[in-house]
Amino acid sequence: MSSAAEVRGVALLGATGSIGETARRVLARHADRFRVVALTANGSRDALAAAAARLAPAMVGLVSPNGTPLPPGWRGGPECLVEAATHPDAAIVLNAVVGAAGLDATLAALRAGKRVALANKESLVMGGALVQRAAREGGGAVVPVDSEHSALLQCVSGRIATEGEGLLPLTGVRRVVITASGGPFRTWSSERIRGAQLADALAHPTWSMGRKITVDSASLANKALEVIEAHVLFGVPYDRIEVVVHPQSIVHSMVEFDDGSVLAQLGVPSMELPILYSLTYPDRLEDPGVPRFDPVASSPLTFESVRDAVFPTLGLGIAAGRRGGAAPAVFNAANEAAVARFLDGSLDFPGIPGAIGRALERLADHPANDLPALLAADAAARAHVKEYR
Ligand SMILES: NC(=O)c1ccc[n+]([C@@H]2O[C@H](COP(=O)([O-])OP(=O)(O)OC[C@H]3O[C@@H](n4cnc5c(N)ncnc54)[C@H](OP(=O)(O)O)[C@@H]3O)[C@@H](O)[C@H]2O)c1
Structure with missing residues (x-):
């Protein structure tokens, strides 16, 4: 990335979960590159409010308010996921929702031409063909967050075909x-x-x-x-x-x-790097928060x-x-x-x-x-x- 890189807006779905929390740490370390524009959670109202107070996103959504009034300006109900995923200020949608509940947002973000940094693997398993179609039609792209798929992507850089089966079809x-x-x-x-x-x-x-x-x-x-x-x-x-x-x-x-x-x-084993890479791909960014690898300490494999x-x-x-x-x-x-x-x-x-x-x-x-x-x-x-x- 060049030093004068633009600041990219990120919508973080599932902001209160394990991936969501790690993603907030990664994003906070790179506030000069990424700005959080939307945050969502299912029912963890207090954790969401604390994250919103720190990151000041344009939109905050709680999927399950459970009948209690929301703070001023918050959005409620399942629709807020799609609203966050298509937010005009978001270039990247980090989907860290757990389960099939994440599919709609993945599809909507791809149709709106966004990069989807995808932790929600259930989206791909449940609706693989629909996700491919949405990416093709809307011009969006999927970059995996899962550490295994991030590893595969890092191994095949330069080996992605422009056409073929799959969201990132491989050659050779x-x-x-x-x-x-x-x-x-x-x-x-x-x-x-x-x-x-x-x-x-x-x-x-x-x-x-x-x-x-x-x-x-x-x-x-x-x-x-x-x-x-x-x-x-x-x-x-x-x-x-x-x-x-x-x-x-x-x-x-x-x-x-x-x-x-x-x-x-x-x-x-840390999700800091795969999350960072899903945001910077195909570039790399220096990050002191990613734990360093020591081959001797990691032996034997x-x-x-x-x-x-x-x-x-x-x-x-x-x-x-x-x-x-x-x-x-x-x-x-x-x-x-x-x-x-x-x-x-x-x-x-x-x-x-x-x-x-x-x-x-x-x-x-x-x-x-x-x-x-x-x-x-x-x-x-x-x-x-x-x-x-
Ligand atoms: N954790 C990892 O290291 C890891 C690694 C690779 C891939 N993944 C994948 O990443 C995704 C998230 O995993 P996680 O471990 O971070 O899960 P998690 O800790 O259970 O967090 C899930 C997040 O999704 C929200 N959520 C739950 N149900 C929802 C619903 N029905 N609608 C909207 N939002 C909902 C939760 O909100 P509340 O807090 O309000 O419930 C929370 O913010 C999963 O697809 C998982 O397979 C995780």
């Missing part, structure tokens, strides 16, 4: 390898996992994240979402996307090129195969991705509903793949040609998981 790539920490149950037996409690699933060994994605990491649903995300983003066929367990979470992903050369992107039979959610998700149509949306919604039940104690851990598998059996062929059809598939999957015993 033979295979991508997505790394997984393996989560808290990496070394557990199936029998021990059957008795896993909520506190066990929330004890992630390397990453500190929101509760839903932390449970997704324990079941490997998160890795399934990321495989689908990689397919939609880079247009790489499923049989050329591999998952490998890497317990140290230092190698964030790898790309193998046609000649057999493999590039990897490394760094300590090890890799293992995924134990597919122990973690059936991964296979269910990849099969749903391969199947296409409504199946990825059903997988995503069934997973969200099953995780919500696991979090409230009404479903045990093995019930997560159990409920998802049942929903996919019933609903994978649901119509999926447009947004209303996908939303109907999403709702049917949630209803199905609610009743699952």
Whole structure:
């Protein structure tokens, strides 16, 4: 970036979550480059008010005011996400909402020609084809925030084609390898996992994240979402996307090129860098807040195969991705509903793949040609998981 770079407006959706909080720190360090123009949260009113007091955005939106009056000037209700995502002062929309609730805003921002710095992977899993269409029609662009996809993007710089399948179609790539920490149950037996409690699933060994994605990491649903995300983003066929367990979470992903050369992107497990890169891509910006990498302190780096039979959610998700149509949306919604039940104690851990598998059996062929059809598939999957015993 040149030193006289313009200040770009950023709308931050999901500002009170784990990614939202890290993003606010990153943005605060680069106030000479980025100005926060909109902030949203679901129900965390006090945290949102504190962030708004510091950042003074033009727009503040609370999705669920729960019947209580809002401070003067605030917007309320689910519409505020799209309003923030299309705010005229925003060049970049950082979508850090969790779950399918983020899809509308992703589509609206792309149709309005914005850069979407996308943490909300569920948008791509649920509505991959719609997201591609919105980007094409509106001239918007998706830049991933997920550390694995940020790693892939950093490895392939100069290898993005102007045409082809995917939002960022690749040329000259033979295979991508997505790394997984393996989560808290990496070394557990199936029998021990059957008795896993909520506190066990929330004890992630390397990453500190929101509760839903932390449970997704324990079941490997998160890795399934990321495989689908990689397919939609880079247009790489499923049989050329591999998952490998890497317990140290230092190698964030790898790309193998046609000649057999493999590039990897490394760094300590922190979202500071992928968030920063999603804002500055394709440029890089010096940032003292990004933790430095020390190869000796990080040694040794090890890799293992995924134990597919122990973690059936991964296979269910990849099969749903391969199947296409409504199946990825059903997988995503069934997973969200099953995780919500696991979090409230009404479903045990093995019930997560159990409920998802049942929903996919019933609903994978649901119509999926447009947004209303996908939303109907999403709702049917949630209803199905609610009743699952
Ligand atoms: N955390 C990570 O390190 C990480 C890494 C890679 C990717 N991601 C992805 O980033 C996204 C956010 O993850 P997170 O860990 O930051 O989640 P989180 O800590 O649970 O935060 C979620 C944010 O979204 C808001 N939100 C929740 N439900 C909403 C709804 N129905 N409508 C609008 N806003 C809603 C929350 O507001 P309230 O606070 O008001 O509830 C909060 O601001 C997810 O898609 C996740 O997969 C996260």
